[in-house]
Amino acid sequence: MYNNKPKYSKLIKDEALRLGFMACGISKAEFLEDEAPRLENWLNKNYHGEMKYMENYFDKRLDPRLLVDGAKSVISLSLNYYTDEKQKDPSAPKISKYAYGNDYHHVIKxxxxxxxxxxxxxxxxxxxxAFVDSAPVLDRAWAKKSGIGWIGKNSNLISKTDGSFFFLAELIIDLELDYDDPFQTDHCGTCTRCLDACPTDAIIAPQVVDGSKCISYLTIELKNEIPNQFKxxxxxxxFGCDICQDVCPWNRFSKMHQEDAFAPADGLLDLTAKDLTxxxxxxxxxxxxxxxxxxxKLAGLKRNVDFLKPI
Known part of the structure; x- marks a missing residue:
């Protein structure tokens, strides 16, 4: 019987790149054995803070076959959002690069x-x-398993050729394909720039982030008041934070994205500190x-801006 798996896998990867994805890797849909103890330990230490949804669907997070009946393959995709454009007022409250343009959930979907x-x-x-950062799927684990990159000390997926300013998404399907080799080598070496630069000490060990201390969590996920300890x-x-990526040496390889939908919204980069306050x-x-x-929402953004004001 003729083996169509190499042909089909190439077709899918070529089309993914044509659609604008930066990379596409394919891995076998199976239980993520190495991730199970890590996830359990992370949850037990309450590093997810108020993100209680992380406690749900523990088994499904580790086994895509529980999410998709008959799942055979996980197609992992990355989409570049890097830009060197910056907010014009250096004193204005900062917005993470990924939020300059249209909501990535819609663009990737x-x-x-x-x-x-x-x-x-x-x-x-x-x-x-299809999954875009909104379901119990461990994006970085699958991206590593499909050969796209390694998980850095800041817990972001890093590519040797493209840095880390990209989104991850998956298609989990019941079609058997050719599977890529997992990315084996950790290229962070002895570098600790991300750990040293994090102002809230959220990166408590290589590849371990206390989410409840992360600036992105505090400014987006946290619904209550931001604790005074972070004043x-x-x-x-x-909104968000780019520090651990901005200091990462691998991001010298980041290239400007080519996605029109990620172009900064009209007027966004022109907003002054006064405008945002x-x-x-x-x-x-x-x-x-x-x-x-x-x-x-407006109330959350105002809460964040008010928190930035001097006492």
Missing amino acids: DKLKALTLFIEENIGAVAGR DKIDNWM EITDEVFKKVFKGSAVKRT
Whole structure:
């Protein structure tokens, strides 16, 4: 019987790159044995803070076959969002690069739909699901398993050729494909720049982040008031944080993204410290209309900006 797996795998990877994804790797859908004790330990130490959803679907996080009946393959994809554009007012509260443009969830979901349609039209009917950072899937573990990169000391996935300013997503399908070799080598070496630079000491050990101390968590995920212990430690970030990536030597290989949807929203980079300190509902709705920043709502953004003010 003719083996179509190499042909199908190449078709999928070529189409993924044509759709604008930066990398595509494929791994066998199976139980993530190495991740089970790590995840359990992380949860037991309450490093997830108020992200109680992380406690749900423990088994499904570790086995994609529980998410998709008959799952055979996990197609991991990365999408570049790096830009060297910056907010024009250096004193303005800062926004993470990934939130400059349209909400990545929508952008990537559209690409995954297109990839799924391509598979069905060129290979045949498949059953599966697309995942973009909103379901119990361990993105970085699958990306490493499919050869895209290694997990750095800051717990981000890092690529030797592209750095770490990219999103991860998956298609989990019931089609058997050719599987890539896992990325074996850790290229962080003795470097500790990310650990040294984190102002809240959230990176407590290589590849272990206390999420409850992370600036991204404090400014986005945390729904209650930001604890006073972090006063003067948030480094003027009002949405997300790029510090551990900005200091990473591998990000000298980051390239400007080519995704029109990630271009900064009109007026966003022009907002001054005064504009953001006095932000109105009208400005919020206009500038952050299609942005991931909407997750915090206006009240959350105001909470963050108020927290940045000197005592």
